[in-house]
Amino acid sequence: xxxxxxxxxxxxxxxxxxxxxxxxxxxxxxxxxxxIADEFAAGTPxxxxxxxxxxxxxxxxxxxxxxxxxxxxxxxxxAYPGTTVxxxxxxxxxxFATRLVADAQACSLADVVNMPLATAGGLxxxxxxxxxDAASPGIGDDFIPSLWDSLxxxxxxxxxxxxxxxxxxxxxxxxxxxxxxAGLDPEQPPTTFEELFDAADQVAERSNGEFSAFSAxxxxxxxxxxxxxxxxxxxxxxxxxxxxxDPAVQEWTERMTRLALAGGIPKDSIASDDEPTxxxxxxxxxxxxxxxxxxxxxxxxxxxxxxHVGVSSLLDRRGTAIAEVQTIGVPSTSTNPATAIAFARFxxxxxxxxxxxxxxxxxNFPSTTESLGIPKLTDITGTAPIDEANRLAVDLADEAEIxxxxxxxxxxxxxxxxxxxxxxxxxxxxxxxxxxxxDAANRVIGADAR
Amino acid sequence: xxxAIHLNGAARxxxxxxxxxxxxxxxxxxxxxxxxxxxxxxxxxxxxTSPLGMGGAFVGLDNYRSILQDPAFxxxxxxxxxxxxxxxxxxxVLPLLLAQLVHTRLPGMGFFRSAYAAPIVASxxxxxxxxxxxxxxxxxxxxxLQRVGxxxxxxxxxxxxxxxxxxxxxxxxWRGLGWYLIFYLAxxxxxxxxxxxxxxxxxxxxxxxxxxITVPGTRLTMLLVGLLAGIxxxxxxxxxxxxxxxxxxxxxxxxxxPFFIRDAALDPITGNAGYGxxxxxxxxxxxxxxxxLAQRFGGERDA
Numbered sequence: 001x002x003x004x005x006x007x008x009x010x011x012x013x014x015x016x017x018x019x020x021x022x023x024x025x026x027x028x029x030x031x032x033x034x035x036i037a038d039e040f041a042a043g044t045p046x047x048x049x050x051x052x053x054x055x056x057x058x059x060x061x062x063x064x065x066x067x068x069x070x071x072x073x074x075x076x077x078x079a080y081p082g083t084t085v086x087x088x089x090x091x092x093x094x095x096f097a098t099r100l101v102a103d104a105q106a107c108s109l110a111d112v113v114n115m116p117l118a119t120a121g122g123l124x125x126x127x128x129x130x131x132x133d134a135a136s137p138g139i140g141d142d143f144i145p146s147l148w149d150s151l152x153x154x155x156x157x158x159x160x161x162x163x164x165x166x167x168x169x170x171x172x173x174x175x176x177x178x179x180x181x182a183g184l185d186p187e188q189p190p191t192t193f194e195e196l197f198d199a200a201d202q203v204a205e206r207s208n209g210e211f212s213a214f215s216a217x218x219x220x221x222x223x224x225x226x227x228x229x230x231x232x233x234x235x236x237x238x239x240x241x242x243x244x245x246d247p248a249v250q251e252w253t254e255r256m257t258r259l260a261l262a263g264g265i266p267k268d269s270i271a272s273d274d275e276p277t278x279x280x281x282x283x284x285x286x287x288x289x290x291x292x293x294x295x296x297x298x299x300x301x302x303x304x305x306x307x308h309v310g311v312s313s314l315l316d317r318r319g320t321a322i323a324e325v326q327t328i329g330v331p332s333t334s335t336n337p338a339t340a341i342a343f344a345r346f347x348x349x350x351x352x353x354x355x356x357x358x359x360x361x362x363x364n365f366p367s368t369t370e371s372l373g374i375p376k377l378t379d380i381t382g383t384a385p386i387d388e389a390n391r392l393a394v395d396l397a398d399e400a401e402i403x404x405x406x407x408x409x410x411x412x413x414x415x416x417x418x419x420x421x422x423x424x425x426x427x428x429x430x431x432x433x434x435x436x437x438x439d440a441a442n443r444v445i446g447a448d449a450r
Numbered sequence: 451x452x453x454a455i456h457l458n459g460a461a462r463x464x465x466x467x468x469x470x471x472x473x474x475x476x477x478x479x480x481x482x483x484x485x486x487x488x489x490x491x492x493x494x495x496x497x498x499t500s501p502l503g504m505g506g507a508f509v510g511l512d513n514y515r516s517i518l519q520d521p522a523f524x525x526x527x528x529x530x531x532x533x534x535x536x537x538x539x540x541x542x543v544l545p546l547l548l549a550q551l552v553h554t555r556l557p558g559m560g561f562f563r564s565a566y567a568a569p570i571v572a573s574x575x576x577x578x579x580x581x582x583x584x585x586x587x588x589x590x591x592x593x594x595l596q597r598v599g600x601x602x603x604x605x606x607x608x609x610x611x612x613x614x615x616x617x618x619x620x621x622x623x624w625r626g627l628g629w630y631l632i633f634y635l636a637x638x639x640x641x642x643x644x645x646x647x648x649x650x651x652x653x654x655x656x657x658x659x660x661x662x663i664t665v666p667g668t669r670l671t672m673l674l675v676g677l678l679a680g681i682x683x684x685x686x687x688x689x690x691x692x693x694x695x696x697x698x699x700x701x702x703x704x705x706x707x708p709f710f711i712r713d714a715a716l717d718p719i720t721g722n723a724g725y726g727x728x729x730x731x732x733x734x735x736x737x738x739x740x741x742x743l744a745q746r747f748g749g750e751r752d753a
Binding site: 123424 | 500502604606609694696713714719
């Protein structure tokens with residue numbers, strides 16, 4: 001009995017020792033249980049000479065771009081003697097954000113992190129990202145102005161992340177042969193979503209069930225297609241979703257539902273997360289992905305379909321393209337702010353981005369104005385669909401803006417899509433489903449009492 | 451009458467805390483990786499902590515009250531229970547029948563034993579994709595059913611909530627067959643062959659031999675399989691996700707309880723970890739009820 005008590009006390013003491021080691025307070029400002037770097041807490045420029053070690057985390061780039069990053073890190077270490085950069089690459093799967101959040105909780109975020117804007121929004125809201133305007137004045141001077149100006153997160157005019165490579169939304173890809181079979185003129189593709197739904201209805205009517213207009217792919221379409229119609233998706237202050245009251249969204253939902261019930265949308269695609277590219281590549285749908293980079297898969301997967309691919313812009317009321325951007329952030333908890341800031345600037349400098357984007361495997365755009373002038377983007381002479389898509393995208397690139405709604409998390413997307421799927425399967429009236437989708441989305445963000 | 455325990459040999463001189471010391475590494479690991487998180491989850495369920503670990507305040511039983519009033523929670527719970535009710539009997543009976551088939555000493559049975567066990571080594575994602583393809587609108591299952599004239603229009607296996615759930619159950623059962631087959635093969639090899647021979651001499655046919663020898667002889671294994679299959683069924687996520695997409699079918703109609711926990715609470719940005727923890731505790735309670743019922747049922751039969 002005595003021994004048991006001794007053991008219990010020893011175990012309790014050991015546990016307490018471990019816990020106190022985790023929560024020991026070193027003073028200064030904190031976020032969660034992590035210390036904020038003094039330089040970032042002060043909100044003044046970080047002007048110390050870079051030195052020491054930092055970690056740099058990318059997302060799903062190691063398999064294809066190891067050589068580029070190894071060289072880039074060597075160049076940085078040569079330019080700033082005494083620095084060491086350790087590169088990590090996250091696979092970027094569905095658990096990416098969860099891992100990033102776990103790292104933040106454990107105070108083990110990399111010093112320079114590549115992340116999507118929605119995730120950055122969450123980290124910034126909790127104070128995990130450094131104010132880069134304050135830490136490095138002028139840091140945004142070389143970026144494409146439309147990108148930089150639209151890269152502010154809700155509730156703050158400052159920048160907490162920097163733009164890196166980005167994809168352009170505002171194009172449409174279509175199978176000209178199937179269009180003709182449905183009695184549509186491939187030379188006159190739709191320019192608005194109203195025209196797109198008119199054409200899609202015609203496909204449903206005339207295809208005899210042999211092919212469809214496009215896949216539902218709600219996860220990919222929303223909220224971008226609403227934003228291209230300049231619909232009001234969320235209140236200006238970001239406090240609640242309001243899309244159910246927007247006439248354009250109501251019309252979009254009703255037309256999608258009508259099209260789905262008429263057989264213009266493959267039933268299996270309603271609940272699926274699959275990209276539209278697979279069905280488009282099989283020649284099962286007239287319209288493919290709005291992301292032109294998907295054409296490379298079509299080219300490899302089915303050259304017969306690829307030779308009939310047409311590309312044009314579909315900008316609706318918005319008139320300009322939307323940029324889906326990968327960002328670079330520096331955590332406020334970095335233990336080496338000076339080197340982290342210097343590396344972020346080095347990584348995103350025009351010289352580095354020119355080299356990165358020039359890689360033929362990359363179909364994305366760079367974020368600096370100078371990089372838009374590289375031969376790959378200015379000397380496009382081919383006539384293949386992918387060249388046509390690139391030419392169009394380049395024309396739209398310098399006015400593209402970031403319109404990411406950071407509150408549109410995976411949970412919000414699932415809540416909205418689940419309700420709209422009920423409309424598309426005829427189980428709920430479109431307006432009712434839309435209202436339910438909005439209520440569900442607001443519950444997720446806590447805008448409605450749970 | 452009491453029975454005295456007599457220690458012999460080295461045990462007589464061993465300090466009483468030594469066995470505890472031997473258990474310490476395992477106990478420490480269990481405490482750190484199982485008991486600790488479990489207690490942490492219960493504590494978390496009384497707070498409104500965000501996944502980033504901040505803003506957490508004690509909210510008492512609010513999370514529990516909320517999940518009990520959430521129709522999505524009850525829908526997911528209903529699906530999980532239905533999943534277990536359908537999958538468990540199938541997973542208890544079908545592998546036993548298969549084991550009985552492949553337990554015979556006919557040539558080529560080794561091949562069938564390996565073939566039935568193959569799904570064990572296949573990843574659930576790969577298997578899910580194959581089933582997605584099989585059950586699609588234009589997939590082989592619908593094509594065959596249409597060709598033989600059993601159906602006029604494709605069965606919406608992947609776009610109708612209840613069918614997605616049934617398809618996922620079928621997938622779970624198919625994957626589990628080979629795994630539980632191994633349990634039954636081990637149990638069958640422990641039944642004395644003489645029992646079958648004697649029964650045969652007494653004129654018992656195959657069905658009677660199965661019901662009077664095989665079933666009683668494998669009853670404890672059946673209980674174990676039922677327990678494991680039940681716990682597994684209540685924790686199903688991947689099968690529904692792969693066949694029903696990120697929403698768990700249109701309107702989330704095929705969502706199971708683990709799906710609900712992920713969707714409603716554990717989004718890293720907008721989630722409410724406290725709410726998710728309360729739902730996790732509810733899932734634990736459901737699993738515990740199932741385990742207790744199974745043991746009680748098995749215990750009564752065993753007595």
